[in-house]
Amino acid sequence: MARPLSPDYDKRKENILQHSAELFAEVGYHKASIDQLAEASNITKSLIYHYFKSKQDILYQCMLNHVELLRSTARGCIDPNQSSEDQLQNILLQFLQIYETAGARHRILVNDLQQLLPEQKTEIIVIQNNITQIFKTLINKVAGSGDQDKNLDTARTFLLLSMINWTHTWFNADGTMTSQELGKLVYDIFVNGVARGSGTSHEP
């Protein structure tokens, strides 16, 4: 019975989120001012407060969107019709591809999680734990579970995640290696090691 939300509401909100994520990643959460976020999004500062209730809220929604995308992607990779090896390789490829396009969001998730309210932080971590669990299950199928040694399972899961989560610090997709090749390399090293690994496995 009054003016409804614009049909572009979500689109505009997403636009702010995207530009904000890039600025946060570039200069850091606290150094990025609301004025800068507004300028980058081509709107006024006040309008930002029409879409978000606080600066922190922007950060929170950036992170939430990102981890939810990762989780749904991970869940989509669970496919009983595929071998565990193929599923693991597939999930690695897809995550690396997301990191390539959503690099800014990934970086702020790494750098600024502590800037969230405890309850927000917890919510993000819960989702991350869901993702970790999916990886762990797959890894245990590929490598064989350490059964009574739960700590080994956990450690090697995090070590695999390390390899893909750290790529933003060095990997350049414009370079001589694609994220596809990188994904295969990560899989190969993790499963077979560099000593007995294929090294340059260039069969498609």
Added chain:
Amino acid sequence: MARPLSPDYDKRKENILQHSAELFAEVGYHKASIDQLAEASNITKSLIYHYFKSKQDILYQCMLNHVELLRSTARGCIDPNQSSEDQLQNILLQFLQIYETAGARHRILVNDLQQLLPEQKTEIIVIQNNITQIFKTLINKVAGSGDQDKNLDTARTFLLLSMINWTHTWFNADGTMTSQELGKLVYDIFVNGVARGSGTSHEP
């Protein structure tokens, strides 16, 4: 011919650096105020400017100290009397041990490198590259160099570094795994993989 620097000068400076690093790591560089740094160091705000010329200078020296320690440690691990395998395993253990005690410095190095002046940032990166090169040389000896495929050498070097550089996000030394055991696990996965890896290799 006048009052010289206190013999404790370096010690007091280091004390400020240590407390600052912890605060930077905990709340983030920009959110940590000089007043907070002073309070944590049990001195006044003004006195900080006696030892450092700016807030940024504190951050810079935190990072510089840290990477210089890492580089000298890495260089100390080069020992022609040892096998490449032993050298690699040794350097992994020592780095993980440093990360355990200097966790705060490691985190700010990861999070806040971008807050430095370009020239300072470059200086830190040069030292990091020195360290990376040491790792790369060792890895090539252990795994065999990809000769014409320089990119493979680089990628797998960073992938190994990923595993130890990411530990601060999940590894808890108070837990059921020591950094020694973690070091061995990292080495074993990287060289042999999880499929043919020893898993729980509990021989001393």
Added chain:
DNA sequence: TAATTAATTGTCCAGTCAGTCAACTAATGT
């Protein structure tokens, strides 16, 4: 002691920031 410089403190300031507010315009339903 006189000169010099390190060590330390409390105070002050210019600038910045997140967030508020009043006001206006643009849609929509009744």
Added chain:
DNA sequence: ACATTAGTTGACTGACTGGACAATTAATTA
């Protein structure tokens, strides 16, 4: 037509911050 709410803006503010500074005390040497 009219009430209601969305969309948007510029002006404003109170709090805070990094850094400057003047002043004081302490240590060292000549």
